Amino acid sequence: MILTVTPNPSLDRTYEVPSLERGEVVRATGERVDPGGKGVNVSRAVTAAGRRTVAVLPLGGAPGALVADLLDAQGIEVAPVPIAGPTRSNIALAEADGVLTKINAPGPQLSAEEQELLLETVRAQSPYASWIACCGSLPRGLAPAWYADLVARAHAAGARIALDTxxxxxxxxxxxxxxxxxxxxxxxxxxxxxxxxxxxDAVKAAEELRGMGARAVLASLGADGQLLVDEAGAWFGSARVDAVRSNVGAGDSSLAGFLIAGGSGPEALGLAVAHGAAAVRLPGSVMPTPADLDPATVTVTADVPTDRVLKEPAS
Incomplete structure (x- = not known):
């Protein structure tokens, strides 16, 4: 079982539009409503792959109730943490050329009691998990050290942690x-x-993160591919994608693929790349099923192309 923790989940509305014209009426050609948040997306991708997952997330108000209903309809087990504030609602505008504009709400503020209940819920679910994926931004009220506390508690319980923040x-x-x-x-x-x-540059940066404490770094490099750096070395993975429909949740789908494959080594990187490539071919934040994967388009190599200029340089 893969346990996911999403401290700041959302209700995501995605609209497909021909193009954006500021100040004009834009008529959508498609609409989706999905449960959102990086950890939620990981759980959705794990479920789409036919594996068991439990999603821990704070939920409040009508948006939170709808998130729970949507996850239940997808067959995802939820370990909810009731909170006083309403779960945030986000909007994504996907243009026909693949450009995505996102409007993310800040989310509710969690009280000290709600924060502790969230940690306690993770602790209660940890013994059954092969991996715990802790994903996304922290809501108001949680200090930056909250994830550090969670990682420490999970390791004390013998669990493995994947962190995406x-x-x-x-x-x-x-x-x-x-x-x-x-x-x-x-x-x-x-x-x-x-x-x-x-x-x-990305390889050197990943090595620095390992020097700061990360045991492995799985880095998404956008259209260029993905990079895995761990104690055994570095691997580079890429896949051919002919047309991008939406990149919402693609990185989360990649993390799900990586953990499903065991969470280490080039084979796990290959499945991560396959999941990410499949996700960008799908609308909104739809997660790929095994039928959507195309392993033949995936290449993983230990001969990392260090001189390759990134198509999307990071600043």
């Missing part, structure tokens, strides 16, 4: 040695305090 929350959690961290290129650049222009 950024900024001070990531840097503080590194001291507790999470088993894998999954930054994108921008988050990786922010963590080391310098821009990344090449794949080699």
């Amino acid at each position: 950024s900024g001070p929350a990531l840097l503080q959690a590194l001291r507790e040695r999470p088993d894998v961290v999954k930054p994108n290129a921008e988050e990786l650049a922010e963590a080391v305090g310098r821009p990344l222009s090449t794949v080699g």
Whole structure:
């Protein structure tokens, strides 16, 4: 079982539009409503792959009730933490050329009692998990050290931790040695305090994160592919994608694939790349099923192309 923790979940509305014209009426050609949040997306991807998952998340108000109903309809077990404030609602606008505009609400503020109940719920579910994926931003009320506390408690219980967050929350959690961290290129650049222009820059930055405590780094480099750096070395994975429909949740789908495959080594990287590539071909934040994967388009190599200039340099 893969346990996911989403401290700041959301109700996500995605609209497909021909293009955005500021100040004009834009008529959507498609609409979806999905349970959102990075950990929620990981659980959705794990379920789509036919594996068991439990999603721990604070839920409040009508949006929170709808998130729970949507997850239940998808066959996802939920370990809810009741909170006083309403769960946030987010909007994504997906243009026909693949450009995505997201409007993310800040979310509710959790009280000290709600924060502790969230940690206690994770503790209660931990003995049954092969991995715990802690994902996303922290809601108001949670200090940056909250993830570090969670990683420490999970390790004390013998669980393995995958962490997907950024900024001070990531840097503080590194001291507790999470088993894998999954930054994108921008988050990786922010963590080391310098821009990344090449794949080699990303490798060096990942090695620095390992020096700060991460046992492994799974870095998403957008259209360029993904990078895995751990104690055994570095691997680079990429896949051919002919058309991008939506990249919402693609990184979360990648993390799910990585953990489903065991969470280490080039084979896990290959499944991560396959899941990410499949996700961007689907609308909104739809998670891929095994039938959507195309392993033949995936390449994983230990011959990392360090001189390759990133298509989307990170600053």
